[in-house]
Amino acid sequence: MIPVQTNVANAPVEVEGSWNAAFDAPSRAPLERALATWIMTRRWYRTKSREVTAARVRTSFTLPSEAPAKVLFVDVALDDGRTDTYVVPLAVVHGDEAETFRRATPGDVVMPLTLQRDGEHEDDGVMIDGLACPRFLRDWLDAFETARTIASDEGGQSRLRFQGRDLGDGSKLAPKRLAREQTNTSVFYGDRFVGKVVRKLDEGVSPDLDMGRGLTEGGYAHTPALAGWVELESGDEPSTVGLIHAQVPNRGDAWEHVLGVLDEWLATVRGAPPNLGPGDLFDHAMRPRDAVVTKAIGPYVNLAELLGRRIGEMHVVLAGHTGDRAFTPMVIDASSREALVAMARRDLTKLLDRLAQRDSTRAESDVRTAADEATRTLLRHRHVLFSRLDRVLGLDDAGVRMRVHGDLHLGQVLFTGTDFALIDFEGEPARPLDERKAKRSPLVDVAGMLRSFDYAAASALRKRSPDEQSTLAPWARFWRDAVSSALLGGWLSSTAKTTILPASIAAKHALLDFYLLEKAIYEVHYEMDNRPDWIDIPLGGLLAILERHDPLDEPPSGPERKRA
Ligand SMILES: Nc1ncnc2c1ncn2[C@@H]1O[C@H](COP(=O)(O)OP(=O)(O)O)[C@@H](O)[C@H]1O
Numbered sequence: 187m188i189p190v191q192t193n194v195a196n197a198p199v200e201v202e203g204s205w206n207a208a209f210d211a212p213s214r215a216p217l218e219r220a221l222a223t224w225i226m227t228r229r230w231y232r233t234k235s236r237e238v239t240a241a242r243v244r245t246s247f248t249l250p251s252e253a254p255a256k257v258l259f260v261d262v263a264l265d266d267g268r269t270d271t272y273v274v275p276l277a278v279v280h281g282d283e284a285e286t287f288r289r290a291t292p293g294d295v296v297m298p299l300t301l302q303r304d305g306e307h308e309d310d311g312v313m314i315d316g317l318a319c320p321r322f323l324r325d326w327l328d329a330f331e332t333a334r335t336i337a338s339d340e341g342g343q344s345r346l347r348f349q350g351r352d353l354g355d356g357s358k359l360a361p362k363r364l365a366r367e368q369t370n371t372s373v374f375y376g377d378r379f380v381g382k383v384v385r386k387l388d389e390g391v392s393p394d395l396d397m398g399r400g401l402t403e404g405g406y407a408h409t410p411a412l413a414g415w416v417e418l419e420s421g422d423e424p425s426t427v428g429l430i431h432a433q434v435p436n437r438g439d440a441w442e443h444v445l446g447v448l449d450e451w452l453a454t455v456r457g458a459p460p461n462l463g464p465g466d467l468f469d470h471a472m473r474p475r476d477a478v479v480t481k482a483i484g485p486y487v488n489l490a491e492l493l494g495r496r497i498g499e500m501h502v503v504l505a506g507h508t509g510d511r512a513f514t515p516m517v518i519d520a521s522s523r524e525a526l527v528a529m530a531r532r533d534l535t536k537l538l539d540r541l542a543q544r545d546s547t548r549a550e551s552d553v554r555t556a557a558d559e560a561t562r563t564l565l566r567h568r569h570v571l572f573s574r575l576d577r578v579l580g581l582d583d584a585g586v587r588m589r590v591h592g593d594l595h596l597g598q599v600l601f602t603g604t605d606f607a608l609i610d611f612e613g614e615p616a617r618p619l620d621e622r623k624a625k626r627s628p629l630v631d632v633a634g635m636l637r638s639f640d641y642a643a644a645s646a647l648r649k650r651s652p653d654e655q656s657t658l659a660p661w662a663r664f665w666r667d668a669v670s671s672a673l674l675g676g677w678l679s680s681t682a683k684t685t686i687l688p689a690s691i692a693a694k695h696a697l698l699d700f701y702l703l704e705k706a707i708y709e710v711h712y713e714m715d716n717r718p719d720w721i722d723i724p725l726g727g728l729l730a731i732l733e734r735h736d737p738l739d740e741p742p743s744g745p746e747r748k749r750a
């Protein structure tokens with residue numbers, strides 16, 4: 187491995203005779219140094235709290251392309267001793283095109299180059315991110331259309347295998363990389379396809395691919411059809427490198443949409459909101475919606491119900507995909523329940539430690555925020571949180587565990603104007619691949635959506651002045667509860683003929699509460715790491731769960747306390 191040096195990318199590397207030489211010795215050493223710095227500064231670099239100490243090209247593939255182009259698999263050594271592998275497509279451009287990249291999108295430039303022929307300077311160029319290069323992107327799509335298999339440059343067994351399904355001729359489709367920074371890199375091909383290139387490589391088949399295959403084969407219409415995939419074949423199981431899906435015409439994602447709806451709606455409300463009636467979420471979800479509620483919320487309540495139905499229909503298809511063992515639903519037996527609770531307890535313990543640390547840091551501050559108060563309350567009532575999780579251990583019947591979306595929230599749903607499409611089946615990116623593909627109760631996805639409505643209501647409220655916030659807060663809660671029961675109602679109606687849930691209503695309650703708690707715990711961790719300003723939203727979610735009166739809660743001196 188070549189150790190990292192700073193600023194290596196500024197010194198042009200001389201290549202002799204042909205731009206293709208830029209990938210090989212003697213350019214390989216400066217390229218690996220440049221890659222170490224470049225990868226570490228990308229949005230998709232996953233371990234931002236760790237430095238890259240060195241990078242080494244593990245294997246490379248030459249893409250038949252107009253531009254000198256390769257797909258590199260780069261092993262990146264981290265300062266904690268771990269090694270991750272990144273997928274790095276690269277292309278070389280020169281002349282005016284190189285100058286444009288240098289000026290307009292310098293972040294795409296991995297390394298400047300100069301071409302020498304017979305000792306004379308001939309041209310200047312740059313090695314760039316291949317996914318920023320339209321020629322590379324056209325050749326990438328062509329590789330799917332022609333189901334190309336490419337042997338590695340080093341010889342040996344490694345192959346890059348592209349497979350396509352009815353892609354047709356995409357040569358006229360203008361490729362465009364998605365401007366928004368994300369975990370992976372997405373490319374739009376005209377209005378027909380969306381390609382995703384995985385950045386951090388996981389060993390094995392991505393859930394995005396096997397779920398896409400399962401749903402497409404099961405005839406589920408509310409997710410983009412899988413049109414192609416590319417895998418690295420080098421060991422027992424192939425590793426997913428990229429995917430192509432049909433593009434779904436949309437009006438943005440359901441998160442953006444709902445925030446717009448809520449802003450407009452909150453501007454129209456007056457007085458006090460109607461009452462949702464006696465009972466809790468399940469009770470409201472299972473009885474016909476009161477006309478007063480439908481009138482007060484407006485058309486969105488029907489959309490929420492439709493979204494619930496679409497999610498339920500997805501679960502029905504997934505539960506019915508029994509030809510493939512990876513999908514066959516299994517009973518949540520005693521040992522699964524124990525494993526489930528043990529994992530959630532571990533995450534809660536970690537969270538409470540982090541919150542205690544936060545509390546002691548914040549103790550010196552003159553201003554006490556709502557998040558500070560929530561933190562104190564949660565720390566004081568930790569035993570209740572643990573005992574709510576433990577409730578699942580006592581269930582005789584907890585329904586089934588099966589393949590689920592696993593990271594469902596409003597940002598993973600496209601709104602078409604009248605309907606929804608569910609996307610991005612990769613699971614929570616921070617978890618290892620086997621956990622992301624694990625079978626879980628479908629209520630995981632329902633809980634993800636319910637938490638998202640809570641986020642939406644809280645985010646809409648945060649945009650208002652403090653005075654407005656106090657008058658609008660009851661309305662925001664009413665909205666959240668009404669759309670949540672509509673979504674749950676839609677989900678329950680579309681899954682009514684299945685046995686994926688436990689039969690008893692008490693068990694359904696306990697399970698949904700468990701997953702709401704689990705998700706809110708995950709979200710507080712997520713916000714602490716990524717958006718500390720948002721932490722009050724999931725803390726509020728945890729408080730709401732805590733404050734829901736439940737006669738079964740254990741007293742503070744119970745055994746849970748010792749186990750925590
Ligand atoms: N099939 C599709 N049709 C239209 N837009 C899509 C499609 N798939 C993804 N997108 C857009 O691309 C974005 C990123 O896709 P996503 O699968 O969420 O990537 P990531 O795994 O990097 O988060 C989405 O938020 C959406 O705006």
Ligand SMILES: O=P(O)(O)O[C@H]1O[C@H](CO)[C@@H](O[C@H]2O[C@H](CO)[C@@H](O)[C@H](O)[C@H]2O)[C@H](O)[C@H]1O
Pocket residue numbers: 369441593595596597613614615634637638639641642709712
């Ligand atoms: O989309 P990702 O798979 O990267 O999901 C991560 O980031 C999400 C934020 O972008 C985060 O979602 C949380 O915030 C959303 C609003 O921004 C809200 O709708 C979700 O309900 C809430 O969980 C997600 O948790 C995280 O995994």
